[in-house]
Amino acid sequence: MTTASKNMLIINGSLRGTAGNSYAVAKHAKEILTSQLQQQCTLLTLTDPQPSINEMYNLLFNCDAFLVVTGVYWNNWSSPLQRFVEVTTAFENTPAFFGKPMASAVTMDSVGGIEVAARLQAVFGGLGCWSPPCSTVVLSRTGQEAMEASAGKEDDPNEDVWRLADLHIVLQNLVTAAAMPRNNWIAWPHSELIIPNGPWPDKGPIDMGTPKFLR
Numbered sequence: 001m002t003t004a005s006k007n008m009l010i011i012n013g014s015l016r017g018t019a020g021n022s023y024a025v026a027k028h029a030k031e032i033l034t035s036q037l038q039q040q041c042t043l044l045t046l047t048d049p050q051p052s053i054n055e056m057y058n059l060l061f062n063c064d065a066f067l068v069v070t071g072v073y074w075n076n077w078s079s080p081l082q083r084f085v086e087v088t089t090a091f092e093n094t095p096a097f098f099g100k101p102m103a104s105a106v107t108m109d110s111v112g113g114i115e116v117a118a119r120l121q122a123v124f125g126g127l128g129c130w131s132p133p134c135s136t137v138v139l140s141r142t143g144q145e146a147m148e149a150s151a152g153k154e155d156d157p158n159e160d161v162w163r164l165a166d167l168h169i170v171l172q173n174l175v176t177a178a179a180m181p182r183n184n185w186i187a188w189p190h191s192e193l194i195i196p197n198g199p200w201p202d203k204g205p206i207d208m209g210t211p212k213f214l215r
Contacts, residue, residue, distance in 0.1 A: 004179065005038055005039050005040055006039055006040065006064040006065060006175065006178040006179065007039075007040045007041075007042070007062055007063045007064050007065075008033050008039050008040065008041045008042070008063065008064065008065050008066075008067065008174070008175070008178065009041075009042050009044060009059070009060070009063040009065070009066050009067070010026045010029055010030055010033075010041065010042070010043045010044065010066075010067045010069065011044050011046065011066060011067070011068045011069065011081070011084065012026040012043060012044065012045040012046060012069050013046050013068065013069060013070035013071075013077055013078045013080055013081030013084070014026075014045070014046075014047070014069070014070065014071055014078060014080075015047070015071060015073065015078045015079065015080065016047075016071075017045055017047035017048065018045060018047075020071060020107075021071060021107040021139070022069045022070055022071050022078075022105075022107050023045065023069075025069050025105050025107060025139065025164070025167065026043055026045075026067075026069045026105075027043070028164060028167060029067055029069070029105065029167055029171060030043050032167065032168055032171050033171055033175070036168070037171060037172060037175050039175055042059070042063070044059070046078075046080035046081060046083070046084050047080050049200075049202070050200035050202060051200060052197070052198060052199055052200060053087065053090075053195065053196055053197065053198060053199070053200060053201075054195070054197060056087075056088070056200060057091055057094075057096050057195060060088070060091060060096035060097065061094075061095050061096050063100070064100060064178040065100055065101045065102065065103075065174050065175070065177060065178035066100065066101075066102040066103070066124070066129065067102070067103050067104070067105065067170075067171065067174060068081070068102060068103070068104045068105075068120055068124065069104070069105045069106075069107075070104075070106060070107075070116065070120070071106070071107045071108065072106060072107070072108035072109070072111075072112040072113050072116050074112075075111075075112040075115060075116065076116060077106075077116050077119075077120065083201075083202065083206075085123060085127075086206055086208075087200065087201060087206060087208065088127065089127070089193065089208055089210075090193040090194070090195045090196070090208045090209065091127065091195065092126065092127050092128060092190065092193070093127070093128040093187040093190055093192075094128070094192075094195075096128075097124070097127040097128035097129050098128035098129075098182070098185065098187060099128065099129075099130070099182030099183070099185040100128070100129050100130075100178075100182065101129065101130055101131065101132050101135070101174055101177035101178055101180075102121070102124045102129040102130070102131060102135070102174075103131065103132070103135035103136065103170050103171070103173070103174045104117045104120045104121065104135070104136050104137075105136075105137050105138075105139070105167060105170065106120075106136070106137075106138045106139070107138075107139050107140070108138065108139070108140045108141075109140065109141050109142070110140055110141065110142040113138035113139075113140060114136075114138050117136045117138055118136075121135075121136070128187065130177075130185075132173045132174060132176065132177035133173055134169055134170060134173050135170055135173055135174060135177075136170065137162050137166050137167055137169075137170050138162055139162055139163070139164060140162075143161045143162060143163070144163075146161060147161055147163060191211075193208055193209045193210065194208075194209045196208065196209070
């Protein structure tokens with residue numbers, strides 16, 4: 001891999017923090033990025049205490065690409081990841097996100113993962129990111145069990161089921177995309193929100209300055 005080293009941010013949205021499947025994927029991704037692809041990498045676990053809002057902006061600003069990891073909870077991503085998106089909406093189309101590639105890795109029991117991944121791509125696209133080819137992997141318990149059951153069989157019907165090894169492809173494409181210039185993109189007209197000062201609002205009401213039009 002000859003691409004110059006970039007700053008990659010892994011966003012671990014697991015409800016279980018450092019104890020779940022998503023963290024296992026995030027940790028594996030960090031190992032691939034640093035040891036195999038020679039990139040700089042930060043792992044942000046959203047259940048941990050977060051820095052101030054301005055410090056979070058600076059963290060995102062200084063990153064070149066994002067890998068978003070989450071489990072599936074009733075056909076949606078995790079509540080910590082939802083909170084992250086709600087707060088960072090104030091950073092929409094700012095240098096925190098604009099023109100930067102993102103990829104996703106979703107863990108699930110049996111259903112809902114590809115739908116969650118597709119919506120994640122759309123949300124981060126709205127924030128200003130873009131998705132390179134082959135930038136999603138969905139890992140399921142049922143898929144793992146199916147692969148184990150058919151392993152070694154001739155014409156294995158589960159040979160094309162997503163597996164943890166496919167994460168390397170996602171990350172290599174993400175690194176390639178991170179090396180591309182960002183100054184050719186154009187943002188559509190939008191109302192800029194005010195990025196507030198203060199601690200990260202991990203609970204309670206959130207007011208990021210969006211217009212109030214109902215009384």
